[in-house]
Amino acid sequence: MSTLAQRGLQISKNALFSAFIGRASRLLTKPLKIAAVLNEAADKLVDKNSKDNKFVQLFHTGHTLVRLVRNYISGEYRQIHTTTIASGLGVLLYVISPIDLVPDFIPALGFLDDLSLISWFIGKFHAEITRFQEWEQTSAQTLTHADSAQGDRSLPAVAELGHS
Template identity: 25%
Template sequence: MFGKWTKNIDEEYMNAEVTKIDDDDVSIAMDNQKEVDRKINNSGMLQKYSELAKVMYGMLKDYRRGIYTKVPWFTIATIAFAFLYILNPLDIIPDFIPGLGYIDDMAVITFGLRFIETDLHNYLDWKLEEQA
């Protein structure tokens, strides 16, 4: 049942959409952190991504400040795309549909994390070294 709605969200879709992200999109994602956090924490389905979202926002902030530069643009763009997708209430499955509205958001985050998992680990390692 869920597959029919999320079949359009796959690696090819993610790659195509992430390559469209530019610096202005990253700024929009950064400027809307509170709204993204609210949607993640109030959605039930996305709550398990709450801590990862904090790490991803931390990476975006450190990247934008120029203090963490060992990250490919694709990773930054993937994070921005995932957050912008969450912000969009009229995406593949509109968020206002009870019980189903966040399935596509979860799929986008899940695919995005598959692309950037190593970079997130590297960032966390760097944060630990910086604090030591």
């Protein structure tokens, strides 16, 4: 039996997925359409009934992928290859598509090909995903620090220091 990542590799070589990569490449110039794709993919990846099953990590990584593409499109994060973003967006398009190798209406199996493709993406682009997650943590700490400095009323305002 093949692993999820091996199955994802097979799907990534399929002509259907190649069509999604082509569509993703064309979408990269249309941020509003990408926003709709990201919202739909994030909604689909949410599993409200999950109680820490073995696929939770894949769901979290799927959400990381959504955030990665969103931050790339907004221009906040650009330390990644455009081909990686196109592949990631292609994966998300595949996830939200009703037309894929195993239809989503088939219980359990319907999402297995989606999870397989996400697993393949994780394996192939692990270093870039890790770098993005580190950037997210650093950015969050910087924002938290800046917000707390602005919100600290014990510090004098600039005008109070005579620097108006």
